[in-house]
Amino acid sequence: xxxxxxxxxxxxxxxxxxxxxxxxxxxxxxxxxxxxxxxxxxxxxxxxxxxxxxxxxxxxxxxxxxxxxxxxxxxxxxxxxxxxxxxxxxxxxxxxxxxxxxxxxxxxxxxxxxxxxxxxxxxxxxxxxxxxxxxxxxxxxxxxxxxxxxxxxxxxxxxxxxxxxxxxxxxxxxxxxxxxxxxxxxxxxxxxxxxxxxxxxxxxxxxxxxxxxxxxxxxxxxxxxxxxxxxxxxxxxxxxxxxxxxxxxxxxxxxxxxxxxxxxx
Numbered sequence: 249x250x251x252x253x254x255x256x257x258x259x260x261x262x263x264x265x266x267x268x269x270x271x272x273x274x275x276x277x278x279x280x281x282x283x284x285x286x287x288x289x290x291x292x293x294x295x296x297x298x299x300x301x302x303x304x305x306x307x308x309x310x311x312x313x314x315x316x317x318x319x320x321x322x323x324x325x326x327x328x329x330x331x332x333x334x335x336x337x338x339x340x341x342x343x344x345x346x347x348x349x350x351x352x353x354x355x356x357x358x359x360x361x362x363x364x365x366x367x368x369x370x371x372x373x374x375x376x377x378x379x380x381x382x383x384x385x386x387x388x389x390x391x392x393x394x395x396x397x398x399x400x401x402x403x404x405x406x407x408x409x410x411x412x413x414x415x416x417x418x419x420x421x422x423x424x425x426x427x428x429x430x431x432x433x434x435x436x437x438x439x440x441x442x443x444x445x446x447x448x449x450x451x452x453x454x455x456x457x458x459x460x461x462x463x464x465x466x467x468x469x470x471x472x473x474x475x476x477x478x479x480x481x482x483x484x485x486x487x488x489x490x491x492x493x494x495x496x497x498x499x500x501x502x503x504x505x506x507x508x509x510x511x512x513x
Contacts, residue, residue, distance in 0.1 A: 291405055294373035298380060298408025303499050305385035308492045309393065311407055313431060314415035315424075316397030319441040321349045322475040323415070323484075324392055328356045330485055335389040335492065340379045342371040342396045349394065359383065370401040373408055389492060399428040411436040411491060414468075418445045418452045425460035432461055435468045437487060444474040 302309045312320045328337055339360040341350040344367070353360035361379040363371060376393060383391065393409060395402040403412070414435035416424050419442060425432040432438065438461060440454055458470055471487070473480030 291373045294377050295406035295408040298373055298377055299410070301380060301385060302391070302408060302410065303495075305388070306496055306499060307385050307388050308390045308488075308495050309407075309409040309411075310390065310488075310491075311393045311395060311402075311409035311412045312415065313395045313399075313402045313412060313435075314397060314417070314441075315399045315420060318397070318415040318417035318420065319475055320394050320397075320415055321352055323439070323441065323473070324353060324394065325356055326475040326478070326481060327392075327485070327488070328353070328358050330481060331390075331488065332356065332358065335488075336387055337390050337392065338383050338388050340371075340376060340383075340391060340393045342375070342394060344368075344396065365396060369396055369398045370405055371395050371407060372405050376407045390488065399424065399431045403431040403434045410495065413437045413439060415439045415441045416457060417441045418443060418449050422452045422454070422456040423460060425457060425464060425466075429464050432468075433464045433466055435466065438468050438470045439480075439484065440470060440472045442474060442476075443472040443479055444477045446472075 299309070312324070314320055324339060331337065337358050339350070339353045339358060341347075341353065341360055341362045342365060343349060343362070344365055346364070347362040350360040350362035361382050363375050363379055365371065365375070371393065385391075393407055395407075412434050414432055414437075416422075416432075416438060418440065425438075438457075440457060446452060446454070454470075454472060461468065461470065469487075471480050471483045473484055475481075
């Protein structure tokens with residue numbers, strides 16, 4: 249994993265960072281655990297700052313998370329085609345390298361900001377904050393944040409989003425919620441993507457995925473969806489429209505002349 253978020257600390261090596269441990273202090277004398285905790289605290293501070301700006305402009309922010317290849321970008325393309333004339337959409341793309349996904353989104357006439365993370369296995373709030381400086385939130389209704397493909401670390405980092413949507417693709421297997429509980433427990437909505445493959449990959453049982461999700465005490469709804477055939481898209485679009493309306497209702501009418509630009513956090 250990465251060297252910045254602390255995900256390299258496990259229950260097997262955590263004792264090295266505890267008082268008296270070999271790695272208790274860094275070379276500069278700082279306590280290692282304090283450094284990691286402070287990084288997470290600063291991330292949460294910036295995430296709150298991002299959320300304030302989304303709210304001020306009445307923009308719904310959706311964090312899309314999944315393993316690589318589950319169909320996040322294809323879902324966004326289909327969503328833009330369906331809602332692009334009704335809602336103003338922008339996308340923040342997270343990948344270790346390349347602008348491949350951002351270029352796909354731009355071909356649909358939507359602004360896409362690419363974040364290349366290098367070796368980091370997730371986006372953080374500071375990366376998203378920098379990207380927001382390049383968007384005119386006053387002209388948008390929804391910002392999708394396509395996180396780095398990874399079923400572990402993205403779930404632990406608040407970006408300032410309103411909702412987490414996690415994709416579970418049929419080729420991955422129906423036991424992923426049980427194997428990656430932190431990711432699926434954090435989901436506000438789970439999309440069973442590539443559902444058109446269910447007749448071929450009949451070892452994937454949606455009922456098993458639902459059972460594993462319920463075992464996590466999750467109340468997140470599950471939608472079977474296929475960006476290729478359009479199956480389930482109506483339910484997904486309806487959810488987005490409902491959440492957009494709910495945000496507008498929560499924050500009330502917004503006067504765009506009072507909205508401020510993005511300052512530093």
